[in-house]
Amino acid sequence: MIRSARLIGAAIVAALSTALVQLQMADGSIAAAPEPSAVIAYRAPVVRPVADLLAIQGIRLRSGRLLSARTHRVLRPTAFPPRVKWAGQPVSLADEVPEGAALSVVQGRDQVERLVRRRVQSHADTHAGLYLPGAPGIVELRVGAVSGEVVSRRVIRPSKHGPLRIPGSVLLTFDDGPDPTWTPQVLNLLRQRHVHAVFCVIGREARRHPDLVRRIVREGHVLCDHTESHDEHLATEPLAVARGQIAAGAQAVWVATGQRPTWFRAPGGAWSPMVERLAREQGMTPLKWTVDPRDWQRPAARVIVARVLEAARPGSIVLMHDGGGDRRTSAAALRSLLVLLPRMGLRFAEPTPG
């Protein structure tokens, strides 16, 4: 009874396993097992790589991109990879899973970089040698942590300049030269009165008339970069174009004089934080103006004179032109202003390098 039960058990084992080819009999002897004739109950599952299963199901994985804070340009195209899970566990594309496995897919999402706060010094930029240096200000910027793009700026403490170097002084500035007709006339008038000014030269014109650029320096005036080709859209140009315009203008001055200009003035007053930063990066200080008699529109000399006299006060920076067209009335106005401004109690500032 016991013996036959053990034999039956052995036969069942033999039927279930192809590996079992020998049987141990109940009395200890070894007997050859019969070839298994029954269909094997266990069938190995078909497995496939995760990548194949996703392809079969038409699922395309997407990475999320890291985008910059302000312009949303792509900083890292695959910053946030998609995630695939099987039975709650992460799997890679090469992992093999059963054919019917239920995979869960979380696509990567685009994300904007985080912002950081950064405090920087700000500078009073309208002194142009008129004022003694004062206390720099503090500006708090919110910038992209990766791109450095400025999203917002807040003045924590405004910059201050010191008192006027020469009490009661105004600064004369001349733009858009050098011009072979008008620049010498302006220089002659200034020399007669022992007055010095800032000349904001256009790179292209400075290359044409390097002798005039050298004369400006030789006679004690100060040079200012006014871009290569008087780009009035500097603030909206692509960064590389704006940087190139500023660099080429400065280079023209350097070629003519062996000195780099220390001031920069944006043509048409097209200032922006980017333009100011580019100028500073290239070692120049932004030079703005406070009195604009619009002499470039060629009003009569007396109109230019009246506009300047009405607006000028201690610390004024007066914008006039010695190039860019017929500057007859500008030169005539200058002749009068060199006499009339001192009569109003104003004096002429001695421009200094930035």
Ligand SMILES: [Zn+2]
């Ligand atoms: Zn100009």
